[in-house]
Amino acid sequence: xxxxxxxxxxxxxxxxxxxxxxxxxxxxxxxxxxxxxxxxxxxxxxxxxxxxxxxxxxxxxxxxxxxxxxxxxxxxxxxxxxxxxxxxxxxxxxxxxxxxxxxxxxxxxxxxxxxxxxxxxxxxxxxxxxxxxxxxxxxxxxxxxxxxxxxxxxxxxxxxxxxxxxxxxxxxxxxxxxxxxxxxxxxxxxxxxxxxxxxxxxxxxxxxxxxxxxxxxxxxxxxxxxxxxxxxxxxxxxxxxxxxxxxxxxxxxxxxxxxxxxxxxxxxxxxxxxxxxxxxxxxxxxxxxxxxxxxxxxxxxxxxxxxxxxxxxxxxxxxxxxxxxxxxxxxxxxxxxxxxxxxxxxxxxxxxxxxxxxxxxxxxxxxxxxxxxxxxxxxxxxxxxxxxxxxxxxxxxxxxxxxxxxxxxxxxxxxxxxxxxxxxxxxxxxxxxxxxxxxx
Amino acid sequence: xxxxxxxxxxxxxxxxxxxxxxxxxxxxxxxxxxxxxxxxxxxxxxxxxxxxxxxxxxxxxxxxxxxxxxxxxxxxxxxxxxxxxxxxxxxxxxxxxxxxxxxxxxxxxxxxxxxxxxxxxxxxxxxxxxxxxxxxxxxxxxxxxxxxxxxxxxxxxxxxxxxxxxxxxxxxxxxxxxxxxxxxxxxxxxxxxxxxxxxxxxxxxxxxxxxxxxxxxxxxxxxxxxxxxxxxxxxxxxxxxxxxxxxxxxxxxxxxxxxxxxxxxxxxxxxxxxxxxxxxxxxxxxxxxxxxxxxxxxxx
Numbered sequence: 001x002x003x004x005x006x007x008x009x010x011x012x013x014x015x016x017x018x019x020x021x022x023x024x025x026x027x028x029x030x031x032x033x034x035x036x037x038x039x040x041x042x043x044x045x046x047x048x049x050x051x052x053x054x055x056x057x058x059x060x061x062x063x064x065x066x067x068x069x070x071x072x073x074x075x076x077x078x079x080x081x082x083x084x085x086x087x088x089x090x091x092x093x094x095x096x097x098x099x100x101x102x103x104x105x106x107x108x109x110x111x112x113x114x115x116x117x118x119x120x121x122x123x124x125x126x127x128x129x130x131x132x133x134x135x136x137x138x139x140x141x142x143x144x145x146x147x148x149x150x151x152x153x154x155x156x157x158x159x160x161x162x163x164x165x166x167x168x169x170x171x172x173x174x175x176x177x178x179x180x181x182x183x184x185x186x187x188x189x190x191x192x193x194x195x196x197x198x199x200x201x202x203x204x205x206x207x208x209x210x211x212x213x214x215x216x217x218x219x220x221x222x223x224x225x226x227x228x229x230x231x232x233x234x235x236x237x238x239x240x241x242x243x244x245x246x247x248x249x250x251x252x253x254x255x256x257x258x259x260x261x262x263x264x265x266x267x268x269x270x271x272x273x274x275x276x277x278x279x280x281x282x283x284x285x286x287x288x289x290x291x292x293x294x295x296x297x298x299x300x301x302x303x304x305x306x307x308x309x310x311x312x313x314x315x316x317x318x319x320x321x322x323x324x325x326x327x328x329x330x331x332x333x334x335x336x337x338x339x340x341x342x343x344x345x346x347x348x349x350x351x352x353x354x355x356x357x358x359x360x361x362x363x364x365x366x367x368x369x370x371x372x373x374x375x376x377x378x379x380x381x382x383x384x385x386x387x388x389x390x391x392x393x394x395x396x397x398x399x400x401x402x403x404x405x406x407x408x409x410x411x412x413x414x415x416x417x418x419x420x421x422x423x424x425x426x427x428x429x430x431x432x433x434x435x436x437x438x439x440x
Numbered sequence: 441x442x443x444x445x446x447x448x449x450x451x452x453x454x455x456x457x458x459x460x461x462x463x464x465x466x467x468x469x470x471x472x473x474x475x476x477x478x479x480x481x482x483x484x485x486x487x488x489x490x491x492x493x494x495x496x497x498x499x500x501x502x503x504x505x506x507x508x509x510x511x512x513x514x515x516x517x518x519x520x521x522x523x524x525x526x527x528x529x530x531x532x533x534x535x536x537x538x539x540x541x542x543x544x545x546x547x548x549x550x551x552x553x554x555x556x557x558x559x560x561x562x563x564x565x566x567x568x569x570x571x572x573x574x575x576x577x578x579x580x581x582x583x584x585x586x587x588x589x590x591x592x593x594x595x596x597x598x599x600x601x602x603x604x605x606x607x608x609x610x611x612x613x614x615x616x617x618x619x620x621x622x623x624x625x626x627x628x629x630x631x632x633x634x635x636x637x638x639x640x641x642x643x644x645x646x647x648x649x650x651x652x653x654x655x656x657x658x659x660x661x662x663x664x665x666x667x668x669x670x671x672x673x674x675x676x677x678x679x680x681x682x683x684x685x686x687x688x689x690x691x692x693x694x695x696x697x698x699x700x701x702x703x704x705x706x707x708x709x710x711x712x713x714x715x716x717x718x719x720x721x722x723x724x725x726x727x728x729x730x731x732x733x734x735x736x737x738x739x740x
Contacts, residue, residue: 006539014528214523218584221490221517222540422492424521435454 003223004231011206011235016242025243029250033258051094051126056084058101065137072129088117095122097130107138181301181387182360188310189356189384192317193349196379199240199318200325200345204338206232207329207421216421225418230410233322237315301387309386312399317379320406321345327413330420331428352380363388372398375405412437441468442504443592443623444489449498451484458484459495460647466592466625466640471618473638473655474627475729477737480644482627483520486594489625490517503591513542516590520597520627522581524569531565534584541588548587555583559609575606582610586617593617594625599633611637631730643733645740655729662732665700666725667709672718683712697725 015021050071057063057076066074077084081098088096095118102109114134116122140150207229210216219228328341352371359368363385372382372394382390382398419436426432444466451459458481466472476482487493489500491507500507502514525533531552538548556562559579569577578601586593595614599607614637618624626638634641641658643651651658671694679688679696685704689697700709706724713719727735 003540006536010536014525018527209525213526214519214521215525217492217519217521218517218523218537218581219540220492221515221519222512222537222542225492418493422487438454 004227004234007223007228007231008235008238011232012238015202015236015239021239021243025246026250029247029254032247032251033255036255037258052092053126053130054084054088054091054093054096055099056081056096057099059099061141062099062134062137065140066133069129072126074133085117094118095126099134107141110134110138184301184306184387185360185363185384186356188306188386189353189380192310192314192379192383193353195240195244195314196318196321196349199236200321202236202239203233203322204325204329205335206236207326207417208332208335208338211330211421211424212333220418220421225421226410226414229323229326229414229417233319233326237318237322240318302389306386309395310383313379313383313402316399316402316406320375320379320402320409321349323406323410323413327416327420330417331423331433333425337428348376349380352377356380356384359384360388364390369394373401375402378402378405442466443468443502444625445501445504446485446489447499447501449485449488449495449500451481451488451493451495451497457647459488461498462644462647462649463498464642464649464652466623468623469618469621470639471614471624471626471637473634473641473729474625474644475629475631475634475641475733476644478629481647482644483596485644486517486519486596486625486627489594490515513588514591516541516585516588516593518581518585518593518595518598520600522578524577524580526570527568529565530567530569530572530580533569534580534587537584538587543588551587551589552583555587559583574601575603578602579606579610582613586613590622592623592625594627596627597629598626599628599630631728631733634729638729641729643736645737648740650740651732651736658732659726659729662727662735663724664727665706667698667700667706668721668723668725669696669698669713669719670694670721671696671713672720675717678716686712 050073052073052075055062055066055074055076056079058081063076066076068074075093077087079087081100084096084098095116098115098117099110100113100115102113114130116127116130143150143153210219210228216228223231324345328338328345331341332338355367355371355377359365359371359381362368368381368385368390371377372385372390378398378401382395386395415437416433420428420433442465444464446462446464446466449459449462450457462481462485464472474482474485484493488495489507491509491512502511505511528536534552535545535548538552539545543551556565561576561579564572564576564580569580572580582598585595593614598610598614602610611633614624614626626634628634638655640654641651642649653661666689674694676691676694676696679691679698682688682698685701686709687699687701689699691697698709700706706722710719710722
């Protein structure tokens with residue numbers, strides 16, 4: 001036992017002290033912050049020079065109805081299109097919109113005949129804005145023909161956001177939110193997936209280093225091969241926890257400092273942030289009650305259970321896959337040979353992540369059930385189901401299966417490991433591995 | 441007193457039999473040469489003694505007790521395939537490996553300082569292993585192997601990779617350790633070092649033991665009654681007409697090797713030769729370990 005602690009200590013310290021660890025730990029949060037802050041900053045700077053768009057409207061229907069936006073100014077030209085083109089060529093204007101003459105009873109033609117002239121490709125958001133303005137005018141005209149006004153239409157428009165409430169057996173009411181459950185579910189599934197991959201690969205490389213530097217025989221004359229393997233897996237897990245914890249802390253610190261320094265909150269207009277962020281912003285608007293509302297919904301979830309389960313599947317999944325990665329490292333001499341043995345490890349992991357996307361839509365279906373019981377996918381999939389309150393017996397079964405799965409892979413990997421680490425210069429395939437498991 | 445007793449050990453890997461009913465006794469305080477051609481099963485046997493792999497059959501006694509995990513501390517092992525963590529510092533690494541053997545940190549540090557002093561390599565303590573030459577790294581490995589003062593040392597091809605000067609240094613250290621009472625198992629292909637070092641040898645070939653015993657005794661057994669004679673004259677024509685109980689093996693200008701058959705005493709040969717020419721030297725030819733090795737392996 002004392003020896004396994006020594007191994008854990010060495011594996012942990014030798015990695016945490018590495019320059020690459022320190023650099024990764026610092027650079028990753030900066031990159032994360034950059035990814036979050038850059039779009040906002042870029043948007044801000046691009047706003048500074050507003051675009052001027054010329055409009056040549058041969059119907060004289062639109063002039064007063066085009067709405068300028070902060071970054072787009074419309075200017076109407078009362079000239080025939082040929083002349084307007086000359087004007088466009090002389091000025092610095094961004095684009096020229098040509099609305100051709102159509103008969104008053106045939107306005108629908110405009111849906112496909114409007115042209116935009118520009119010096120280079122027109123940005124998507126300007127295109128959308130021009131389309132929006134034309135559509136609005138056409139709609140108003142049509143409404144008027146039917147005897148309705150725009151105000152009346154606006155008054156009848158409504159926006160619904162559901163407040164789902166969970167009624168439990170004792171009659172207590174809890175406000176729930178599918179969006180938040182889905183968010184937690186996807187995020188924790190992904191974290192587990194990433195953790196297994198990064199640190200599983202680290203285990204594999206560590207084993208290969210010991211094998212190729214030929215130190216392994218010296219070590220296993222003092223400790224059992226299984227102790228060395230488990231010591232390494234646990235040591236690297238601790239490296240992973242340290243790195244994740246530092247990443248979270250540093251990301252929070254750096255991003256709050258960065259937002260404070262670089263972005264003036266008054267400048268952020270959620271409606272016209274780039275499309276990716278737009279969806280989030282809309283989600284936030286749906287949660288009209290704001291922060292307190294979100295907190296209330298979080299409260300409706302069984303947070304201690306979610307957190308506890310997350311830790312269990314995080315550690316369990318890593319341990320199960322970690323021993324398989326160690327076995328691969330022991331079986332090969334050079335990294336390029338590891339590819340063929342990585343396949344059976346990566347496929348269930350990737351399958352788990354793909355399945356997770358459909359499972360959040362149907363968290364109690366048969367796919368969800370089986371994927372959360374089979375230990376190769378359960379760390380990702382069961383964690384994805386937890387926020388949707390799966391039956392207790394399924395959670396229990398899944399946990400039990402994961403523990404059994406870990407014992408099995410540790411045994412299985414241990415047998416490959418103790419033979420593999422002493423085999424040099426042998427071309428290993430699945431058949432030889434099977435021999436090792438049976439005969440040694 | 442036997443430090444190690446190997447009792448009918450067998451081991452196979454699938455269809456391949458690596459060791460077939462091997463029994464050996466390693467006497468205390470002696471150097472025991474474990475010889476055999478490549479693939480004979482030496483490394484398998486050494487790994488079984490180090491509890492790296494388990495035998496299919498048979499047992500091993502260490503100082504009369506059944507070999508178990510507690511004996512790890514009593515054994516030092518320098519494998520043939522050996523290396524160190526390249527990125528780790530020499531001192532730190534030596535401390536780690538010593539602690540894995542069961543030494544306390546303090547004890548290990550003290551012993552290490554002594555050895556570093558002795559080999560005059562104090563300045564290496566904070567160097568990374570990748571900065572050392574191959575020979576330097578081998579020295580560090582040797583120190584790590586003997587550091588915890590084991591009762592039994594096992595060296596598998598200890599001199600491979602050493603230049604002659606360092607090989608000599610290590611050989612002297614091995615002899616000193618023997619004088620201090622350490623028992624040593626020494627596995628090698630280099631017969632001249634066996635000749636110099638070993639008190640006792642065992643020869644393994646094709647997974648079986650084919651020869652075992654003290655070096656003197658084995659040499660005695662393999663003597664073929666061949667005598668080396670130096671003559672005073674160079675007129676040696678009489679050698680071609682020797683009586684039939686003598687057989688001329690080899691001759692040059694004034695030397696010859698003659699084998700005696702049918703157990704005729706050597707004195708008879710001397711008398712016969714003195715009649716023909718003066719003799720300046722007469723000695724029995726003792727077979728070298730190398731000759732014995734080749735002969736027995738070929739006969740097997």
